[in-house]
Amino acid sequence: MHSPFRRTCVALSIPAVLLLTSCSDDGLGDTDALSGVDLHFTDDGAPEVILRSPLELEEEASRVLDRGDGEDLDEEQILEVSHAVADPSTGEIQEESFSQDNPSMIFLPQMQEQSEFIYESLTDTDLTVGSEIALFEPANAETGAAATLLVLRVEGQSPAFAEGEVQEQDGELPEIENEEGVLPELLGGNDGDAPEDVSTEVLIQGDGEEVAADDQVVVRYSGWKWSDGELFDSNWPADDEEADAGPAGFPLSNLVPGWAEGLEGEQIGSRVLMVIPPESGYGEADEDAEEGTQHELAGETLIFVVDLIASAEAPQAAAPAPAPEGQPELSEEDIEEMIEQMEAEQGGAEGAEEGAEGEDAGGEDAGNDDASNEDANEEETD
Structure with missing residues (x-):
């Protein structure tokens, strides 16, 4: 539970x-x-x-x-x-x-x-x-x-994995070897056309809270490329690993858009299959892009199987600090007047500074002009 x-x-x-x-x-x-x-x-x-x-x-x-x-x-x-x-x-x-x-x-x-x-x-x-x-x-x-x-x-x-009722797949999305508490596996190839939109299917139905698109989540996951079925990422332990690093936690807003779109409304405890097209993943591939300027999965349709273990509301931005007691509230007109006054004072200071700099620069430029004139006279003499 x-x-x-x-x-x-x-x-x-x-x-x-x-x-x-x-x-x-x-x-x-x-x-x-x-x-x-x-x-x-x-x-x-x-x-x-x-x-x-x-x-x-x-x-x-x-x-x-x-x-x-x-x-x-x-x-x-x-x-x-x-x-x-x-x-x-x-x-x-x-x-x-x-x-x-x-x-x-x-x-x-x-x-x-x-x-x-x-x-x-x-x-x-x-x-x-x-x-x-x-x-x-x-x-x-x-x-x-x-x-x-x-x-x-x-x-x-x-549990550190999805827990609920295993669901039968309808055949529309890739077939997954699906057993509670066990690393899911992608079965067979994907001969058909990839979906054009984010598509999902519940593999194990949990009974927890529903996930919101801006939640933080704790998950187990595996990801494959649609094009060749290659496993490109997973936080399930491999057979040769000595220790299980465990599930991972992160805000959905930090991930490719397809995650939030695919997991929104799903219940904690569920295992969800998602197919994410490039526009909701790492973007379309640009053949003219310089090497290293785009993600290696750009242009790929992605397959993810995600075990939803826990979720939480994302932290809210801190509210601005209240004004100190006794400090008068300023109207918009007062604020605009203060800004204009500050800009005028700043402009005057910059003008005086530029004038002083101009005298120094003018002296240097004049010296350069004299040197240029001497060079020109020498060329004419030659």
């Missing part, structure tokens, strides 16, 4: 605060050393960390504070995690996301690559959805990092 949250931001990357400065051996450390850590919440959902005594540990440690009553964690899924960073001496909250109702998304195999300590703390402690865990990292003299107390709550988990 995919996340019930309608996010205000989405990125499938490990938040910097979760990348502790781990430098010790594997393991969970002295769990009893964190027995004096308690987590409480205010009425508005903000966390409070209570310490019975300051934490003065020399090694990293983790401890489960509360075991949730949800499903067991799956090491291959995406975790949704709320966090708080607290001063390990006082418990004072320095940063938190609990009250924002917008958990971070963590792909556990990726976390294993980044921090073995956090990975083992999440996977070797029999955690379930709803569990809360404290992690301590001592100060690091080499990097100058201060000691850190991190508290996490697992809000949910979701």
Whole structure:
């Protein structure tokens, strides 16, 4: 089941605060050393960390504070995690996301690559959805990092691929080998004419929120060229890869237009087949273009299979700062008058400056003219 949250931001990357400065051996450390850590919440959902005594540990440690009553964690899924960073001496909250109702998304195999300590703390402690865990990292003299107390709550988990009802293809678009949780494959060639417009077909029907054209999305995807069936891009793991880098997250507005057109209105959890003509992809090829001035896929009709894992509204542009209190509001006439006055003052200053420059330039030019006249006289004498 995919996340019930309608996010205000989405990125499938490990938040910097979760990348502790781990430098010790594997393991969970002295769990009893964190027995004096308690987590409480205010009425508005903000966390409070209570310490019975300051934490003065020399090694990293983790401890489960509360075991949730949800499903067991799956090491291959995406975790949704709320966090708080607290001063390990006082418990004072320095940063938190609990009250924002917008958990971070963590792909556990990726976390294993980044921090073995956090990975083992999440996977070797029999955690379930709803569990809360404290992690301590001592100060690091080499990097100058201060000691850190991190508290996490697992809000949910979701598969790192499309999940839903597999659909039968109608034969209008290329045939895809389609199995939930498995790398999709393009079957056979494309002998017919490519569609002139963006064309889509749902291969797996999800039941999540609908995607908007200006959303950010987290996806698994593969892309082929219609012309020869060549796979040109994919973020599914290849057979020879040691680790799965996981899904990717980006705004649809950063991609070729065909993505937004093809995915708008589709539901999270779905797998969508898209065929994108050049005008909605990388543009038509220009035979006269200089080498390197156009995309290598220009002129190509593109085939994409996309697993929609999560979406979020794109960040809104920051509103202009309000005028300071007591500052008078200016009318359009006042503003125009001020602009005219500034232009007049600037013009006068430029005129005076040009005059001074003209005198200097005139002196130099005159010297050049004298030199030219001397050259001319010498030529006539010769």
